[in-house]
Amino acid sequence: MEPARVAEPRPYHHGDLRRALVEAGRRLLEAENGSDISLRAVAREAGVSPAAPYHHFRDKSELLDALAIEGWDQLAEQMRADLALTDPGQDRLVALGIAYVRFSRENPAIYRVMFDCSQNHEAMPSKLREEGAYRLVCDALIESGLDPSDEMGLELAGTAVWCAAHGVAEMVGFREFSPLKAHLGGEEAFLRAVLGQLTLFAAERKSPAG
Amino acid sequence: MEPARVAEPRPYHHGDLRRALVEAGRRLLEAENGSDISLRAVAREAGVSPAAPYHHFRDKSELLDALAIEGWDQLAEQMRADLALTDPGQDRLVALGIAYVRFSRENPAIYRVMFDCSQNHEAMPSKLREEGAYRLVCDALIESGLDPSDEMGLELAGTAVWCAAHGVAEMVGFREFSPLKAHLGGEEAFLRAVLGQLTLFAAERKSPAG
DNA sequence: TGCATATCTTATCGTTGTCAAGATTGGCTT
DNA sequence: AAGCCAATCTTGACAACGATAAGATATGCA
16 A cells, blocks of 8 residues: 555645545545544545644534534535435335435445534534435425424424434444345335335324324 | 542553443433533543543544444433333334334433444444334234235334434524424423324234235 | 744654563462 | 472563644735
């Protein structure tokens, strides 16, 4: 393994090192299986000295924050795309959940960074609620019969769905589930079944059974 | 801060250093807010050299494994205790979920180690399924009307409950939920509502509505 | 043109995980 | 009971890490 690309005589001032560092970080997260990304490795990948990042990020966690924000954007985009491809007859809430979990399966390191970052801040990224994936969930809930004027009811349901999706995303890889997956006919069917159970309450709301 | 207890002239051979290291680790996890426990710090706390642990654990992750196993045991114990105190009229499944989340709230560092360890092994600790908290969930599911002979149905429901509980445990601290918590009358009520929604399918099973 | 400032580098510190080699001890063999 | 072996613990070392300080270099504005 050669030391990245040293040949190119980069000018002393990089131009947009911040951007380059974020992209280098994303590249490493996609490549590495273990998500423990090192700030020095990111600098190396970007072709700068170990101390250079500190002129653009206060510390390592701020770089991870930037990577997390990109990740949440990417997730929302993918969920929107998957939702557009969903058959009208199918449960759109479950489709969103499957898209969420699929993203976490295909980008495990990035997803880990995304959620760790949220946990450190004890908050979801604000954009998520306003224009991101959370809004898609709320729309699907209203579509499935929830009263849009009942703000707290909607909030409760959205919270429940989000927690369920995250829980499934973090556990779906466990080996104990293999027999059940096989029995149900694969991981997608497994996800459909589990998420279907957990979002049953949305269907229940259609009939005002209290 | 003094260097733990150096005064006691410990004999060259410790007696049961493995045990002492696990307990030192647990002590540090309870004290530290950030769960990043350092192997050297554990050795320091136990009063031995930085290399001593390597005669009892292959590497740092094996020490964490041992801490995780203790944690899962402790969780099962607490869930059993909480379940015993539950009012017969209340939903036992929700009570178990609340106990689970409460444990993760009161022992965040230990819980993090527990779950990280599970994720690294892509498996829950085996004792969990056989005699631990998972069995309590299955019992509660059967009690709520699930057909005990339908193994895969029970597995699916248990899986769903476990995923939901984990998801809630990891997100309950988010600030975005504060308004909803306040509206529902506190965190316990919040948990009861969210977990109640997510485990609605268990109640549904009572009536064979398909 | 000249200078303040932003940017990047080199050098360094303290910490960590891990290993190798030596010191010390407990227990088994005879 | 004497002696050796293996387990245990120590010291010492290495590479990698996050982070800071001090110096080099380029940019942009006066």
